[in-house]
Amino acid sequence: MTLRRSMLFLPGANAAMLSTAFVYKPDSIMFDLEDAVSLREKDAARLLVFHALQNPMYRGIETVVRINPLSTPFGLKDLEAAVRAGVDVVRLPKTDSAADVHQLEAEVERIERAAGREVGSTRLMAAIESASGVINAVSIATSSPRLIGIALAGFDYVMDMQTERGDGTELFYARCAVLHAARAAGIDAFDVVYPDVNDEAGFLKEVELIRRLGFNGKSLINPRQIELLHQAYAPSKEDVDYARRVIAAAEAAERDGLGVIALNGKMIDAPIVNHARRTLQRADATGIRQ
Amino acid sequence: MKIIKQAIAGTLESSDLQVKVSPSPDDTLEIILSSEVIKQFGQQIRRVVDETLSKLQLTAGIIIIEDKGALDCAIRARLQTAVLRGAQCEELNWEQLS
Numbered sequence: 001m002t003l004r005r006s007m008l009f010l011p012g013a014n015a016a017m018l019s020t021a022f023v024y025k026p027d028s029i030m031f032d033l034e035d036a037v038s039l040r041e042k043d044a045a046r047l048l049v050f051h052a053l054q055n056p057m058y059r060g061i062e063t064v065v066r067i068n069p070l071s072t073p074f075g076l077k078d079l080e081a082a083v084r085a086g087v088d089v090v091r092l093p094k095t096d097s098a099a100d101v102h103q104l105e106a107e108v109e110r111i112e113r114a115a116g117r118e119v120g121s122t123r124l125m126a127a128i129e130s131a132s133g134v135i136n137a138v139s140i141a142t143s144s145p146r147l148i149g150i151a152l153a154g155f156d157y158v159m160d161m162q163t164e165r166g167d168g169t170e171l172f173y174a175r176c177a178v179l180h181a182a183r184a185a186g187i188d189a190f191d192v193v194y195p196d197v198n199d200e201a202g203f204l205k206e207v208e209l210i211r212r213l214g215f216n217g218k219s220l221i222n223p224r225q226i227e228l229l230h231q232a233y234a235p236s237k238e239d240v241d242y243a244r245r246v247i248a249a250a251e252a253a254e255r256d257g258l259g260v261i262a263l264n265g266k267m268i269d270a271p272i273v274n275h276a277r278r279t280l281q282r283a284d285a286t287g288i289r290q
Numbered sequence: 291m292k293i294i295k296q297a298i299a300g301t302l303e304s305s306d307l308q309v310k311v312s313p314s315p316d317d318t319l320e321i322i323l324s325s326e327v328i329k330q331f332g333q334q335i336r337r338v339v340d341e342t343l344s345k346l347q348l349t350a351g352i353i354i355i356e357d358k359g360a361l362d363c364a365i366r367a368r369l370q371t372a373v374l375r376g377a378q379c380e381e382l383n384w385e386q387l388s
Contacts, residue, residue, distance in 0.1 A: 015306035015364040044299055044371040051363035077382060084384050
């Protein structure tokens with residue numbers, strides 16, 4: 001089971017953060033070459049990320065690079081650096097249509113061939129940041145076999161919608177649209193960053209909402225949020241105990257040749273058994289909530 | 291490749307380094323290295339610096355490096371950034387940078 005609960009953003013130009021972030025053990029580390037890097041440091045950040053990606057300290061953590069849009073003077077150079085350094089996933093910002101992914105895909109393949117890397121080894125993630133992107137979410141999510149997921153990016157989206165971040169109402173349609181597109185395409189879905197790192201209660205409330213909606217995880221801007229998020233995504237002891245009882249009941253019914261499974265007088269059907277299996281797999285992967 | 295103008299890259303924060311480059315008046319290559327960890331890692335830092343500049347085929351310039359305990363990957367990146375800026379080199383040759 002590939003866990004993608006936490007994707008920690010790191011400013012690509014910050015050598016100290018790039019040298020230490022692996023100790024926080026997020027599921028993915030996202031080196032940002034876009035918004036977190038000033039225009040005059042784009043060249044420095046690109047080279048810093050290029051070399052950091054090749055350092056053994058990041059082995060065992062999925063690496064992601066957010067490049068600048070290919071329409072800027074920086075995008076293609078960022079992509080060269082990321083692909084040649086062997087990044088796991090390239091994150092494309094401001095994805096409005098499937099054509100954006102196709103353009104990226106073609107460039108990635110060209111670089112893989114030029115660099116002697118296995119064609120198809122670089123995976124992609126599309127960040128949806130506009131009303132157009134949300135409307136085109138299904139065609140974006142199904143646009144490439146390289147896509148591992150799509151992410152909603154909150155700040156640009158709410159600006160495009162002429163609103164602002166609030167209690168989550170402003171993101172409700174976009175979250176559901178992105179999530180449904182991802183599930184229909186069989187890929188992962190990632191939620192927006194929670195900007196107030198000092199508001200732990202607000203963060204946990206948002207995490208509970210997106211976990212229940214079905215998101216795989218969330219983009220994070222501070223390492224302090226990682227453990228909180230991982231705990232919230234871990235099954236509780238009660239969930240695991242119930243799942244074990246469901247599996248035991250299903251196995252007993254199969255052994256006895258019974259078509260109908262009952263547990264404590266309630267009928268258990270196939271989706272509940274499948275959910276129980278997923279709960280136990282997740283508990284194996286994440287541990288049980290403390 | 292030669293340094294043709296002054297340039298700077300990096301910071302003096304811990305785990306980083308600052309590299310200043312300037313043209314050499316006598317067309318030679320001069321490297322001045324200082325580091326907080328020179329006693330423990332001086333040889334290793336020097337090796338990374340020499341290897342990085344050699345790959346870039348830098349033949350002339352004054353390179354002043356102030357290291358604050360940076361990892362090898364940061365040393366390579368900051369040196370390359372400063373040299374490419376100082377040489378006004380826009381095109382990236384990825385073989386030289388690897």
